[in-house]
Amino acid sequence: MFYTLSAFIILAGASPPADFSTTNTPWAAIPLANCEATLAQAQLEDYVRLNRGQIKRLRLSGHKDMYCHVPQAVRYRTGPGSIRYSSYLLLSCRMAAAVAQFEILAQQTAKDVFGNNARITDIRMLGAYRCRRLRDAKHRQSEHSFGNALDVHSFHVSDFGLVDVKTHWGPQSTRKGQAAHTFLHALIHRLRRAHVFTTLLTPDFNEAHRNHFHFDCRIYKQSSGSAGGIGTLLNMTLDMGRIPLPPPMERVP
Template identity: 35%
Template sequence: MRVARKLWRLTIIAFVLVALICAWLVWTRGRPQDSPFTPLDLTQPVGMFTGRKLASLGDSTAECHTLLFRAGIRYEALPPAGSDQCAYDNAVRFRPGGALRISYPGRLDLACPVAAALAVWEGQVVQPAAERHLHSRVTRVDHFGSYSCRRMYGRSTGDWSEHARANAIDVAGFRLTDGRRVSVVGDWNDGSPAEQAFLREVRDGACKLFATVLSPDYNAAHRDHLHLDQAARGEMGWRACR
């Protein structure tokens, strides 16, 4: 009797697993972006595994460059720079024109997975949110830079910041085609309802693409910017979003 019961339980478990797999296959046929096996395409809608796929590009600079090229993103591959804990070997710099419609003023050296995530963020999150809430489009992102040889929060000891590897960017605000500027420090809590909704939507959308997203809701140190990084843990699906 015990053997029969065990076989019956195993049969039920197997049936449930097969049913779940079939349901998953049917679901992902209509939404290929939700499959972990669909190749990453920076021009396609964001899916359940897009963030993991973007984070995994840290292990393949050549693949990251190929994805940027296929998406029509103009960029310059940068030579390795820095040393020890403050170094990068897979950074790129955006070039004007191409598919990227947002400019990033000043020198901005970005680890390629961050650049790839920004490209998706623009097309799938930022521009749709700007059109929906602000009835305009974003032409420029104001930022506090990417590469910076420092530890977290500028401390003299402790873990090194993702900025030390050009693996992060701090976004301060957005310039619109109609001349308006929406800033994190000025509009997160004190902007119009539409501006506040826009800022929160681009923050929430970034959480699906970056391993770490920190906003004014996190602490006072982030009152004036959105910190976006592609920490290695993102490849495993471990994300921080606040």
């Protein structure tokens, strides 16, 4: 549980950076107190920290005051599970630590389901940092807009083959298909139990997610809380590890 304890410790009283919009999703901009230490605890060694000048700040099309940017940007290269990704992985530091933990649990799950020699070699992803709004909420940005999310389409597993979210999430008629199905469900169960991400969406969530898993590290407000501002959010998120995850229907990414 090293990640849960460390990654949610944030700078109490810190202000969000002033030069990009945080009004719609302020939690995305809340930095970790010590990015490098968090990544070391998450066993991520092969990465590059990027400064603001190296990341293009994008304006969300059609919204003159909404910008996309990656706080504490990390170019994620090779994680502790030695998995290759189908494209460049630009993530917030918070999300990079979560993806590193995800790799470890994914490899353990592959071994459990497919046998000791099985290993995930590749993940095909549909995107990490992408400048876009939520599908159903015109004035709110997706966590992808802050490098705080990852969409996973499929896994290539040595000694087995392809495990595809769209194909294998539902019931299967073959033994091989059933093994892939078991892997996907066991992985989601394990990630939920370990609180690796704060949001996990599967094809069960809606039609838009029929072919991928969406993972993100959004920090949720407590459901009973007042609207609050950034200060309220900071106070509430200090104990984020103990706040139960909201049911998925509260979230429309």
